[in-house]
Every structure is written in C-alpha cells, then in structure tokens.
Amino acid sequence: MKLRQNARHFASRKALETPVVRSVATAGLVRLHTKVFLEKADPDHRDERKDHLDGLFDATIDTYLRALQDGYSEAEAREITHIQANFDFYNHGWTEMMEFPADELEDHYERYEEFFETWGITIDDPLGQFTPPAGLPEAPSTPERLDDPTHPHAEGGFADDVYVETEDGDLVIGGQDGPDDPDVSKAVGVSDEELEDQ
Numbered sequence: 001m002k003l004r005q006n007a008r009h010f011a012s013r014k015a016l017e018t019p020v021v022r023s024v025a026t027a028g029l030v031r032l033h034t035k036v037f038l039e040k041a042d043p044d045h046r047d048e049r050k051d052h053l054d055g056l057f058d059a060t061i062d063t064y065l066r067a068l069q070d071g072y073s074e075a076e077a078r079e080i081t082h083i084q085a086n087f088d089f090y091n092h093g094w095t096e097m098m099e100f101p102a103d104e105l106e107d108h109y110e111r112y113e114e115f116f117e118t119w120g121i122t123i124d125d126p127l128g129q130f131t132p133p134a135g136l137p138e139a140p141s142t143p144e145r146l147d148d149p150t151h152p153h154a155e156g157g158f159a160d161d162v163y164v165e166t167e168d169g170d171l172v173i174g175g176q177d178g179p180d181d182p183d184v185s186k187a188v189g190v191s192d193e194e195l196e197d198q
Contacts (some may be wrong), residue, residue: 001079001108002155005164007039008186010178013074015187016065026061028189034055039098040153052139055132060084063130067115075175079162080115082109087126093142095149099132102149107159
C-alpha cells in the first residue's frame with residue numbers, strides 16, 4: 001500500500017503512546033479518518049456510515065499500538081490499520097472507499113499474516129480481538145457493488161511492501177525512521193492542523 005509519512009505521523013504516534021494526551025490524539029485521529037473516508041463514500045450513504053466508521057477507526061488505534069509493541073515500524077503499523085479498514089469496506093460492499101483494489105485483499109493479508117493470525121484478524125473479521133465488546137455500530141451494506149467493484153480512490157500495484165511518500169515527494173520502501181523526540185504538540189487532535197493520512 002502507498003502511504004504518506006511526515007513529522008505529524010511521528011508526533012501522533014508519540015501522542016498515542018503518552019497517557020496524558022492519548023485520549024485527545026485518539027479522538028482527533030478518529031475524527032480525521034472518518035472525515036477522509038466519508039468524503040470518498042457515495043454521498044447518498046455518508047450519514048449512515050459515520051457512527052460505524054467512528055467505531056472502526058477507534059478500534060484500529062488499539063491495533064496500531066499493538067503492532068508497534070510487536071516491533072512493526074510506524075508505517076507498517078499504520079498500514080495494518082488501513083488494511084483492516086479496507087477489509088471492512090469490502091465486507092460492506094463499500095468499494096468506492098477502498099484504497100487498493102479488491103483483487104489485492106489476499107496479498108495484503110498475507111504480508112501481515114503472522115500478526116493477523118495472532119490477533120484473530122481475517123478478511124471476514126477485520127478487527128479480530130480488537131473488536132469492541134459491544135461490536136461496531138451497524139451500517140447498511142451495498143453488496144451489489146461487489147459484483148462489479150469500482151475503486152475510484154484505490155491505487156493498485158503496491159501490495160508487495162509498504163511504500164511511503166515523503167514530504168519531499170520521494171517514494172521509499174518500508175518507511176522512514178522517525179525523529180528521536182517528536183513534538184507531541186504537532187499531533188493530530190493536539191494541534192489544530194489536520195493530517196491527510198493516506
């Protein structure tokens with residue numbers, strides 16, 4: 001998958017790992033991701049998907065932190081959460097929101113199979129053990145879109161590794177090393193600035 005990575009991503013990571021600001025950063029990241037993906041959704045279905053997306057992205061924050069604890073890089077941990085979201089979108093037939101084509105689902109799963117198996121994550125069960133006890137808010141599916149999926153926001157051909165676009169526009173494989181001491185005040189939710197996280 002192709003992601004962006006800059007100083008704000010590392011600041012957000014540090015904020016999520018810092019108890020004092022974690023809840024603020026989590027709320028900001030959930031708000032941001034819901035907004036970004038609702039803009040990709042069919043306008044006729046945006047309102048009915050909001051609560052589901054809020055719950056989904058809140059749960060993926062826990063996945064992100066676990067992946068970091070398990071030794072994955074910032075870019076890899078973030079990619080894992082994006083893959084989970086795309087599994088969920090696929091399962092609901094929300095193909096217009098997907099970031100990679102449906103025919104790359106298995107490839108993305110296999111790259112992180114060890115992590116996914118450890119935590120019970122599958123294409124059919126995108127959150128696995130990170131599913132909230134009460135589950136996610138329901139949202140109507142559009143399964144008819146799976147018959148002939150269109151992916152206007154998907155970028156194929158990046159299923160073999162994590163590809164990161166730097167602030168300078170360079171494309172690097174595997175991501176970048178973060179600064180030694182990221183500025184938490186620049187994190188999403190802590191700062192007023194937004195980060196388009198793709």
